[in-house]
Structure formats: structure tokens, C-alpha cells
Amino acid sequence: MNVYEDADRERWAPEPEKRSSRTDFARDRARVLHSASLRRLAAKTQVVSPGSDDFVRNRLTHSLEVAQVGRELGMALGCDPDVVDAACLAHDIGHPPFGHNGEAALDQVARDIGGFEGNAQTLRLLSRLEAKAAHPDGRSAGLNLTRASLDAATKYPWPRGDAHPRKFGVYEDDLAVFSWLRTGAPDERRCLEAQVMDFADDVAYCVHDVEDAIVAGWLEPSRVLDDAGEREWFALLTQEWYLPEIDVEEILETLDRLRACSFWVEVYDGRRSGLAALKDMTSQLIGRFSEAAQRATHEAYGHGRLTRYAADLCVPHHTRLEVAVLKGLAATYVMTSRDRAETYGDQRELVEELAGQLWDRAPEALEPTFREDWADSAADDARLRVIVDQVASLTDASAYLLHSRLKS
Template sequence: MDGYDVADRERWAPEPEKRSTRTDFERDRARVLHAASLRRLAAKTQVVSPGSDDFVRNRLTHSLEVAQVGRELGKALGCDPDVVDTACLAHDLGHPPFGHNGEDALDTITAHIGGFEGNAQTLRLLTRLEAKASHPDGRSAGLNLTRASLDAATKYPWRRGTVHPKKFGVYEDDMAVFTWLRTGAPDQRRCLEAQVMDFADDVAYCVHDVEDAIVGGWLQPWRVLDVQEERQRFAELTRSWYLPDTPLEEILHTLDRLRSSSFWVDAYDGRRASLAALKDMTSQLIGRFSAHAQRATHDVYGGGRLTRYAADLCVPHQTRLEVGVLKGLAATYVMTARDRAETYGDQRALVEELVDLLRDRAPEGLEPIFRDDWDHAPDDAARLRVIVDQVASLTDASAYLLHSRLKGAGASGRS
């Protein structure tokens, strides 16, 4: 047995049997790979806005890197690599323009109708908004992935307010498919494939964002390592954002332990040899973190094939500290940089205005694919959710363009 049964391969909407040499899970991966929402990630903010630097990651390149890390780790544990790959490729589909800044703006706007969360929006895209399959009554079934792949893509398998005050994985009007995909799953527990996806996301995010920060000139490694005021600022922010129960001394000790590694890069001058050394550092860190998690999980559950709910991913305490420290470096020198505060404020204001402008001009101002949703929405809350679906689908650039077009149309109408 491969660890997956008939229920794991079931799809929410029935589909005719296809003659194909591909497995059900290979078809899932292909559906996500060809999805419009995956292509749009190329123009969505990861940490730095796309177009501001030719080197830095966007959400698409980040997702591809997460898939590479997750696929290899999942395969080493015994998971079907295509299930993990699908979850990793899909994990950021629901993120709106401007990254977490845009997510916060939409969450505030929708607070009275259940809020906005990128992971809940991902489920909505996979099961409703993407165009691929339909139910017999004509309702969209999104990409109609298998139960195993949908469950693996569900980072937070609970409703808002039940486990975490802000992180959740499903809106109330998507509970039907959520209940279906969670059939047989322990309440609020993530399957192993989802845990691998989440860990791969953390690993790729922390390592590659530090690489981008160094190449972009925002992070000079020697400053945080040698300047006392910088060390203190970094340690306090890292504890506040990522390691709340960790003493500052332990955070700094972890940073110093990473620095003592033979592959750590203390300086970067932009030359090819320097970039190669930095690339080696990122590769060594990813290998280190993945190997530690694989070894720890097999130490607990043995060396057999591990899938679904047969095991939980075991990540050593030291590895979690090191990942948190690298996240803290990116947060300190990129996400909280003072010169970005004004940009963040402008982006939030633009998202808020876009929602207001579309409210005034709906349904004509909506894209055709969302007009049917508006026409079938039963109340104002559902109509607001449709508007947010459109805004969340935008890239950074298309958000600016749509805002400009709608503002221009409004001005023309008043003249």
C-alpha cells in the first residue's frame, strides 16, 4: 500500500474516469501548476515588491522553492511527493496584492463578515473561484482536487476564533467543502503533508529572505553580529514576532551559533564568488533544517512510510530556534525598515479605496468572472465577499491600474 486509500483520492465533484497514465495526485499538481492564480503570484509581493529588484523573490518563485523543499522532505518521510508538491504550490494562492499588508487591510474591511485570511482564501480559490470543474447543478468546484491534496493545502484546519485569534483556514460560506475534505480527520489536527508544507514554507521563507536582504543591501551581516544596539533590536523583535517564549540571550546565542558555521557569510560585495558563497549558505541551511526534521520524525515513528495521520512532523527545538532567528533577521532589516512605513500606508489606503470604488460600481465594475457571483449573492455580506474576492485576485501592478481606472471613471462621471 502507498499510504493513501480510495477516500484520499476522492474528488468533491464527480468526474468521468479518464484514461491516463498519470496518478490522481499527479493530476492535482498539474491543475495547480496551470491555474491562473498561480501565474499571478509572479507579480505579488513576497517581502519586497516585484519590480523593485531583479534578484529578489516574488510569491511565485517563493512557492516554487517551497515546493522543492517540501517535495524532497515529504518523499524522504514516505508521503506522496505530488500531494506535498501540490500543497506547497498552492499554499500562497490566496494572498492578496501587497503581501501581508494587503491581507491586514482586507481583514479590517471584512471584520463584520468573518474577516479575511490568505489561507482561507486559498481554500476558496481551490474549491470555488478557479475555473476547472463544476458540480452537476452547475456550481463551480474550482480545481476539484482530491481530498488528500486539499487537506494537505489546509494550513489551518479550523474556523476563525476557535484556535488562533487571526489565523484560520475556512470562511463560513465555504464550510460545506471544508467538512467534506476533513472527513475522517482528527479535529483541528493537520495531516503530515500539511505539516511538511508549513515547515518547507518556513524554511524557504527564512533562508531566501535573508539571502534577498543581503543581496539587496538591506542587511549587512556584520552589523547585527557585532554592534550591540543592533543585536538588542534584532533580539527583541525576533522574540516579539516569532519566538515569544525564548529569552533574549538564547536568541542571540542561536544567532552566534549560526555564525560559527563554516558556511556562514559575514560579508557580501556583489561579485560572483561572493554570490556563490551566499548561495552555498542558503543551500547548507535548507539541507540542515530538512535533515534535522527528517531524522527527528523517523526517530519517533520509525523508518517506514509515513502519510496523512500516521505521524506528526518532528522539528527539534534547536532547528525551530534557528528558523525563527533567520525570520527575525528579515523582519528587522526589511519588513520593519523605516523607509517602508509610508509605502505600507499608501498600499493599505489603495486596497481600502479599491473596495469602496468597486462597491460603488458593482456589478458593472467587476470582472465578468465575478459578476455571476455578485448576481447570485444572497445578501450584502456575500456581495462584499465577492468584491474582496476580486481585489484579492489582483497583482500589485493590476491593483494600481484598476484603482487608477476606477478613479478616472469616477472623475469623468462627475465632470
């Protein structure tokens, strides 16, 4: 039986013993749940901007749903549920305002200092920027999570490099904590809990974004399912974004397989019965994907308790295709919508302008915590990273407000 060891419960900065019935991993989950970064996700874009619709998900509701999916799947495999829960709650806290649009803009701002990546920013928040614990010399240790929980939250366990130019999990100046949390881990291999978190993220993302798109009227299921032109457009975009090695015919066959499920919603009319049917579809899809991964993993590794590096999550090929097809539906009818192209451009421009404004007016224009980081920085590269940290911490609304204030 594989169990968690003392090294898995170790924290980067030593802390005094606490008299509590809670486990170390339960405390990790609580620290993430009560963090300021998690609260800010309520006002950060998931797919569409918060406030544009009172039904669609924001980053916080998405993270809560990921945690529910991940916790149950992880527990079924033998992972500590609080480790998986903490990782799922934390997985998006490094994302900046305006979702992936803002991420691309900040990557451009930070191009000369190692770039920007939401997952690398998550590690920076958990281990440095969030206020909770400190090292003996006074340096912030962020939330000071255990090694197991911090490793579980590391979606891409490698720095940026030629082999990983876009997706990476650590900046150069955070390599110390990265090396600590990866002690004993195989190079570039994710622990099982991180794999569960990543899969739960994909499942929640693809299912709920399709639900949001249908309710908002952006996606009419019958149109993409029955119209030849719509089907081709959807299949080609899905292939380009998510399934470059899969031919168009197999993508469309996967879509039709989902359509053949008894719970699939063909028409949504906005009535309570229609919403109930749509909710049932999302539940059935989540169960379908999670149970498939659970069965395949147990078939590969047996039914004992699986943790850390004792196993890899096994997701059947047809399940990965179905998840990607649903992501393709959201991409086709929400993220690439032509009426949003101008808004996306304006958002990227705002983020880049805001970084420039803060640089010109630093340190006075910075929040007190980032002002302190600026004062501790010995070179311009480090100061620019502080600017990026400040912008990344903002919500959509606070980014607009600060940009307006600094522009006046």
C-alpha cells in the same frame, strides 16, 4: 505500512474516469501548476514589491522554492511527492496584492462578514473560484483536487473563532467543502503533508529572505553580529514576532551558533564569488533544517512510509529556533524598515479605497466571473465577499491600475 486509500483520492465533485498513466495526485499538482492564481503570484509581493529589484523573490518564485524543499522532505518521509508538491505550490495563492499588508487591509474591509485570511482564501480558490470543474448542478468546484491534496493545502484546519481570531483556514460559507475534506481527520490536527508544507514554507521563507536582504544591501551580516545595539534590536524584535517564550540570550546564542557554521557568509561584496558563497549558505541551511526534521521524525516513528495522520513532523527545538532567528533577521532589516512605513500605509489605503470603489460601481466594474458571483448573491454580505474575492485576485500592478481607472 501506511498508504493512501480510496477516500484520499476522492474528489468533491464527481469526474469521469480518465485514461492516463498519471496518478490522481499528479493531476492535482498539474491543476495547481496551470492555474491562473498561481501565475498571478509572479506579480504579487513576497517581502518587497515585484519590479523593485530584479533579484528578490516574488510569491511565485517563493512558492516554487517551497515546493522543491517540501517535495524532497515529504518524499524522504514516505509522503506522495505530488500531494506535498501541490500543497506547496498552492499554499500562497490566496494571498492578495501587497503581501501581508494587503491581507491586513482586506481583513478590515471584511471585518463584518468573517474577515479575510490568505489561507482561507486559498481553500476558496481551490474549491470554488478557480475555473476547472463543476458540480452536477453547475456550481463551480474550483480545481476539484483530491481530498488528500486539498487537506495538505489546509494550513489552519479550523474556522475563525475565539480560539483562532487571526489565523484560520475556512470562511463560514465554505464550510461544506471544509467538512468534506476533513472527513475522518482529527479535530484541528494537520495531516503530515500539510505539516511538511508549512515547515518547507518557513525554511524557504527564512533562508531566501535573508539571502535577498544581503544581496540588496539591507542586511550587513557583520553589523548585526558584532554591534551590541544592533544585536539587542534584532533580538527583541525576533522575540516579539516569533519567539515570545524564548529569552533574548538564547536568541543571540542561536544567532551565534549559525554564525559559527563554516558556510556562514560574514561579508558580501557583490562579486560572482561572493554570490556563489551566499548561494552555498542558503543550500547548506536548507539541508541543515530539512535533515534535522527528517532524522527526528524517523527517530519518533521509524523508517516506514509515513502519510496523512500516521505521524506528525518532528522538528527539534534548536532547529525551530534557528529558523525563527533567520525570520527575525528578515523582519528586522526588511519588513520593519523605516523607509517602507509610508509605502505600507499607502498600500493599505489603496486596498480599502479599491474595495469601496468596486462596491459603489458593482456589478459593472467587476470582472465577468465576479460579476456572475454578484448576480448569484442574495444578500449584501455575500456581495461584499465577492468584492473581497475580486480585490484579492489582483496583482500589485493591476491593483494600482484598477484603482487609478476607477478613481478617474
